[in-house]
Amino acid sequence: MTGKSRFALALAIAWGFVLLALAGTALLVGVDLDAAERDQAVAILRDRAAHVVVAALLLLAPLYLVLRVLFRRYVSAPRRLAEDARVMLTANPAHRAALSGSDETRRLAAAFNAFAAAHAKLTEDVEARVREANARIEAERNRLAALMSELAQSVVVCNSDGRILLYNARAMQLLRKPIAGDATAAKAHALIGLGRSIFAVFDRNLIIHALENIRDRMAREAHGPVASFVTTAPAGQLVRVQIAPVLGTDADAAQGAPEGSTGFVMLLDNITRRIETGSRRDSLLQTLTQGTRASLASVRAAVETIASFPDMDNAARGRFIGIIGEEATKMSAGLDRAASEFADSLRTEWPLEDIRGADLITAARRRIEGRLGLPTKVEDVAESVWMKVDSYSLMQGITYIVSRLKEEFGIREVRFGLGVEGQLAHLDLIWTGAPLGTETTMAWQTDSLELGGEASPLTLKQIMERHNAEIWYQIHKPSQREYFRIAMPLTRPEESSASAVTTAESRPEFYDFDLFHQPGQTPEQDSRPLATLSYTVFDTETTGLQPSAGDEIVSVGAVRIVNGRLLEHEVFEQLVDPKRAMTPEAGRITGIDAAMLENQPTIDRVLPAFKQFCEDTVLVAHNAAFDMRFLRLKEPSTGVRFTQPVLDTLLLSAVIHPDLESHSLEAIAERMGVSPIGRHTALGDAIMTGEVFLRMIPLLAEQGIRTLGEARAASQATYFARIEY
Amino acid sequence: MGKKILIVDDEPNIVVSLEFLMRQKGYEVKVATNGEDALQAVGEFAPDLILLDVMMPRLSGYDVCQKVRENPSWAGIRIIMLSAKGRDVEVNKGLAVGADAYVTKPFATKDLIEQVAQMLGA
Numbered sequence: 001m002t003g004k005s006r007f008a009l010a011l012a013i014a015w016g017f018v019l020l021a022l023a024g025t026a027l028l029v030g031v032d033l034d035a036a037e038r039d040q041a042v043a044i045l046r047d048r049a050a051h052v053v054v055a056a057l058l059l060l061a062p063l064y065l066v067l068r069v070l071f072r073r074y075v076s077a078p079r080r081l082a083e084d085a086r087v088m089l090t091a092n093p094a095h096r097a098a099l100s101g102s103d104e105t106r107r108l109a110a111a112f113n114a115f116a117a118a119h120a121k122l123t124e125d126v127e128a129r130v131r132e133a134n135a136r137i138e139a140e141r142n143r144l145a146a147l148m149s150e151l152a153q154s155v156v157v158c159n160s161d162g163r164i165l166l167y168n169a170r171a172m173q174l175l176r177k178p179i180a181g182d183a184t185a186a187k188a189h190a191l192i193g194l195g196r197s198i199f200a201v202f203d204r205n206l207i208i209h210a211l212e213n214i215r216d217r218m219a220r221e222a223h224g225p226v227a228s229f230v231t232t233a234p235a236g237q238l239v240r241v242q243i244a245p246v247l248g249t250d251a252d253a254a255q256g257a258p259e260g261s262t263g264f265v266m267l268l269d270n271i272t273r274r275i276e277t278g279s280r281r282d283s284l285l286q287t288l289t290q291g292t293r294a295s296l297a298s299v300r301a302a303v304e305t306i307a308s309f310p311d312m313d314n315a316a317r318g319r320f321i322g323i324i325g326e327e328a329t330k331m332s333a334g335l336d337r338a339a340s341e342f343a344d345s346l347r348t349e350w351p352l353e354d355i356r357g358a359d360l361i362t363a364a365r366r367r368i369e370g371r372l373g374l375p376t377k378v379e380d381v382a383e384s385v386w387m388k389v390d391s392y393s394l395m396q397g398i399t400y401i402v403s404r405l406k407e408e409f410g411i412r413e414v415r416f417g418l419g420v421e422g423q424l425a426h427l428d429l430i431w432t433g434a435p436l437g438t439e440t441t442m443a444w445q446t447d448s449l450e451l452g453g454e455a456s457p458l459t460l461k462q463i464m465e466r467h468n469a470e471i472w473y474q475i476h477k478p479s480q481r482e483y484f485r486i487a488m489p490l491t492r493p494e495e496s497s498a499s500a501v502t503t504a505e506s507r508p509e510f511y512d513f514d515l516f517h518q519p520g521q522t523p524e525q526d527s528r529p530l531a532t533l534s535y536t537v538f539d540t541e542t543t544g545l546q547p548s549a550g551d552e553i554v555s556v557g558a559v560r561i562v563n564g565r566l567l568e569h570e571v572f573e574q575l576v577d578p579k580r581a582m583t584p585e586a587g588r589i590t591g592i593d594a595a596m597l598e599n600q601p602t603i604d605r606v607l608p609a610f611k612q613f614c615e616d617t618v619l620v621a622h623n624a625a626f627d628m629r630f631l632r633l634k635e636p637s638t639g640v641r642f643t644q645p646v647l648d649t650l651l652l653s654a655v656i657h658p659d660l661e662s663h664s665l666e667a668i669a670e671r672m673g674v675s676p677i678g679r680h681t682a683l684g685d686a687i688m689t690g691e692v693f694l695r696m697i698p699l700l701a702e703q704g705i706r707t708l709g710e711a712r713a714a715s716q717a718t719y720f721a722r723i724e725y
Numbered sequence: 726m727g728k729k730i731l732i733v734d735d736e737p738n739i740v741v742s743l744e745f746l747m748r749q750k751g752y753e754v755k756v757a758t759n760g761e762d763a764l765q766a767v768g769e770f771a772p773d774l775i776l777l778d779v780m781m782p783r784l785s786g787y788d789v790c791q792k793v794r795e796n797p798s799w800a801g802i803r804i805i806m807l808s809a810k811g812r813d814v815e816v817n818k819g820l821a822v823g824a825d826a827y828v829t830k831p832f833a834t835k836d837l838i839e840q841v842a843q844m845l846g847a
Contacts, residue, residue, distance in 0.1 A: 470818040
């Protein structure tokens, strides 16, 4: 009941009461009167009936005034206070109640205001703390991301179901699988991604066994619950895996995480080369010892026989000597062979890095100019010379030489040169001036390095040994040109160090801690909200528009959406050899020509890989009926069935905007503010469709479509669904 | 023919064979077992060719070679380095410091004799 109507009611009732009271009074008085007086009174009243009515009405005025005051003080003010309180509580925490009305009401209002102020302060405090905590977490996350990116090892973190939560670039590089039989094996597809199962990469039993191992050790409270095993990666490399459990908090245990661990971390080491090198070295040692033993035995036996029988005839002695000569030659040949075949394995395993010669010289110059203040120049420097160095000690050595040249011989400038001779790199430190004696240079090689007061236990000789290098001094007398030459074996830079570089911007992609608490994948997908599902958004390009007339897929592009985010680095992109010609229009639109498709794998190799990529996700495509028709037509020949649910952005657009004309991808994208990128490549279109789809989810929610099942039902009901391919 | 050969090596077993071989071929042979003695011998004996081992204590074969080459009056002396050190860098260094040839041990004596003859004959 509103204030006004209450007031009116109160007024009416008050008036009624007053009139009643007056009437009552009159009745009381009248009872007292005798008949004559009563008649007189009634006559008076009847004559003055109008006056009575007016008076009764006029009574309203004072009543009104009094009631108004009363109301304002005791009804309106508290009502307003209640309103203010509601506003303070819900809409505007900064609002304060007006102090009005009676004293009690004012005091109440003041109290309300005080509460509101305290509440606001509390909220502010909490928000500040939350902000602080978030900033700290953000910083930690960034640190973790940086660590993960730069690690020389591959790291994968999974939850207890084996779903991948976190991984670094090296892991993605390592765990790839080339499409079977693909001649251009450069295109290998990553087998890991957020939310994907690690059991697709490694044998489930192996991991479970290792985890059980850990659980036992944890139960026994043994130190270091880490298990390791060696297995083959999908692409055939030998990988050493170390697993450690991620221990949960009490809260996680309360949520039912088994045995206190909420997941596990895997450190992967590609030991293929190390194993290979190791086994080659073993085999070398074997060959050498066995071969040499055998020959030596023959020699020794022959020699001892000759010694024991000095009187043997010449023929016999000749035979033994022949044996000795033969075996000696055999041993020499075996040695040479071993030395050349296993030259690499014989090197000491000092940790050396690959470096380009030119870069080494630049660094050396910087150091010499900085530390010794000596100008440097560069003579001929060969390009693309790669060497394996321990840059710190080598720089020390070079700086040491130059500093001694400067201090003891007063040279004013040093020049650098770099050349190649056969399999060796020649790094030259060149100067002109007073010629050194050979004693000096000899002594320098065995003196301990000392630079600017810092002594180092190394000698030049040791540094050279470390690098499998040699250093010597040469002088060209006529021109007084002298130099120290360092000869070092050339090396080919390892593929993996140069490539597989991820830029700084790509780091944040790789982690998603929310997945820790994701429920396992169950068949009840339909009741899951759209925003929480994982999707593979894909698009195909084809030779033409008639799937049933023999047109084929020429390109498949797909991208994953996990937890409402489009993961730009988890993509699938592959051209397919369709074994038939493209129609000219298709060629024009897609920009794909026959030459590009020549060496690509055929659809029967690509589809299985694609199926693995979109495992456990919902498929999304624009005009999905078209793409799915192609995929279904390939079922018999490839044996690959796509059984996951499918959403079509074209139909969803019709659901959201039923009255609009065009539901083409460009039109929808423009409407939703998605920029067209790389259009008409399968991957480009897939990414665009993905962006559009993400924007559709909240729009669908507005229409009450929140779960997968609801989305599917709505799509079916729209007009376009009636067109069948 | 009267050519003089200086053999420098600290390993007696190989020296015996080399000395014997060279003497048989009619060369005059002197032996030094370390670097300092070798340099002295070069001055006194004035060999035409030096069979020089690399791995010796204190003065290595490289050092001896460099020192010999430093002296212009010894420029005509041929030097053949003999060494168990056979890596590329070591051969490179040997030739760079002035050896005329670098032979890795073990070697065929026939080949060595031929090489010596070639160097001294030419």
